[in-house]
Amino acid sequence: MTDLITPGEARLQAMAAPEGEIAASTKTLVVGPYLAVRAGQGASASARSVEARLDEAVGLAGAIELDVTQSFAVALPRIRPSTYLGKGRVEEIAGLVKAEEIGLVVMDCALSPVQQRNLEKAWGAKVIDRTGLILEIFGRRASTREGTLQVEHAHLAYQKSRLVRSWTHLERQRGGFGFLGGPGETQIEADRRMIQERMTRIERDLDSVSRTRGLHRQSRARVPYPIVALVGYTNAGKSTLFNTLTKAQVLAQDMLFATLDPTARATKLPHGETVILSDTVGFISDLPTSLIAAFRATLEDVIEADILLHVRDVSHGDTEAQAEDVGEVLRELGVGTDAERIIEVWNKADLLDEAERTRLSNLSRQGKGGEAPVLVSALTGEGLDRLSARIEQRIARARSTFAVVLPPEDGAALHWLYENAEVLDRRMEEGGTLHLAIRIAPEKEPRFLNRFPRARHIGGR
Template sequence: MSETLLPGEARLQAMAAPEGEIAAATRTLVVGPYLTRAAAQAAGAPDRQAARSTAARLDEAVGLAAAIDLDVAQATGLSLQKIRPSTYLGKGRVEELAGLIKAEEIGLVVMDCALSPVQQRNLEKAWGAKVIDRTGLILEIFGRRASTREGRLQVEHAHLAYQKSRLVRSWTHLERQRGGFGFLGGPGETQIEADRRLIQERMTRIERDLDAVTRTRGLHRQSRARVPYPIVALVGYTNAGKSTLFNTLTKAEVRAQDMLFATLDPTARATKLPHGETVILSDTVGFISDLPTPLIAAFRATLEDVIEADILLHVRDVSHGDTEAQAEDVAEVLDELGIGDRADRIIEVWNKADLLDEAERTRLLNLSAMARESGRNDRDSAAPVLVSALTGEGLPALMSRIEARIARSRSTFAVILPPEDGASLNWLYENAEVLDRRTVEGGELHLAVRIAPEKEPRFLNRFEGARRLARAG
């Protein structure tokens, strides 16, 4: 960042910075210590978490590690009956993994769970290797991916909040890995308290900076509101294909990779619907199960477009074995944002149809048709749309569905124009959706147009002879 740092803040910023450069050359073991289904239910875990397969959860953890280029030497899933307060794992498991870590010359262990500072320290002592948990790993990914000033500030704030509770561990780690900051003999209690105060001061300063950035974003939204296009926001589990869909629909070049959290910073582009209506399409950060609480709060501002959106496209990877559980995770985040009960705003997009076998494709198409049939009395049913953002399959149907959903709030009119009134015809094409256009004998134009509520007064003032065909609602 270009801002001037206060005394001591350079050290804190280094502490909050991503450690990808160090970790990339380190042999890594990914451990998935998962409670059995019965134990998870007894502990009050959500049903969807208990229902996830160990293989799918471990595969996701390996994907998170790969997102910051960790050299994953091995991954192992463990079934737990209960969580041990001191080391999370039982004594036998700790000793068994210690042997594996020594034999494989592992320098970094990723635990796919949330560890307390005590558990993390004890495991590091037992294994003689650096240990990070799921929260720490996701923070590192966010630190690598965030590119806007707002994103970087949010990541640093979340990282400092996480490190504040692990101050003793983090400084001993920095001594060992980075050689430094003047703590070669180990930090004393006075230094730890001073560092804790510096962290809090830095967090307060970041919060002030974030307030300023949020106000700027608000001004941008007000500016955009003066050209009131509908907002269509893409939401979904990470790596569901949102950015690929965004790029295909808008001809943009947002980063789209087969990688968890490839997109962190929100991006918006204008695109046209089949009948010419302009909408703002917004790509957003992907959701994930067990997202660290500090990051949910820190990245809430990046989801403002989701909260304000006229339509949400819930993009799902239907080729994934845990697609149902992932969908429930997304629904939970939407509930936290206060918009989960707005089913009339949500269109489910079943993505990655190109990865399905013929039997599964037929099954999903039948499910979609059944949903569409059950809602045939509505002008637009809640049926999901099966698409492939990569090949373009199903995208025309999706755009028509978006258009139909927007049309619910718009009235339709019949307009007759003399052949020489080109200015009025141009106005209609720029401000309304022209649904039908016919030229009758003598050159007179008969049009059916759909108009947004905020433009309807100007429309009626200009076209006094317009006849209403259908009301909004």
């Protein structure tokens, strides 16, 4: 019965529908109101340049095909409670909006409902903040039922406090949870009730989806494979790496948040071990807490993964700050960034000049064995053999290695070993007797020892 919706919910869904055609024809101004960095404000804030932050904001707007005509940064000594910006800046932007016929202003910050409403009145244009923009992108990208429900729930929670506002003819003619619409004044209370009712229904549906996901995990646990999850800043090249390693065709574009819904594929490592590789939504600085909470179920593969590949775009000028932002999100999810299961992958080596490539290559070799980063190019395949070997090495830490001797006629036993273990070495005597070195997962070890009681433990845990 969860698929049946009320007329009120149908209206909410219509209000939440993408408005891409209108957006594409709306002149957009992107403003980066950034506080001056002071000592002690944190590595991420101080390491990221103003230019890079503004470029990222423009990239976010471009991800939903907004017509960005101008963009600039504003240095703020402090935040004004009523308008975020100072009075002079508000008036200056008002003149620009009128002169250039700007229809939408994107503020690369988190605005309170009061600040958003006051700026819209002052400028006579629609205003959205960073959270609203990211929600719009997620709304366009979500394709699975779970992803759509999560985005809608986060969007409804965001809009619930922003119902009291007025704008142009678009608002009076129709409602909208996209940034180019807003509920009419006479609908505010009814909309608020409908929002809460819809959120409650979505929460029930998400609980059902979560239970189904749990059953899938239990099913997978009966035929266990290690989970290797890709995490990283948006546009770091995770999907390209995923496609290269699994021969899949996941959307991989030079675009922020090209991937939203998680994708998992089974793939084999060089010694025959099967792993589940999971591609996930990219992280970003100042990711709204509500979105982290909404996508917690989607990110369960990250939380429960045996190995995390932290993919970094080392060709990006703010790669260190981006890595810190990813670390913050992982900590929000309860994943320690110093965990042994994390492998740092330095991607996009093909975009580096020769000197920088040599420098990073040397740095990657200076780390402690299995702890050193791996320099790769997901696009060209450079370094992927070393990455596969590193994944095998990490998996091996929790596994035992055995020596097995098989008579030449026991083909069934040999087949079992290739199906259930990693065959690391194979030698044959003149008479056909096989000497094997195998590595096996802990959960399969009892069955192995029951079948091969004479196997000799030679390494591992």
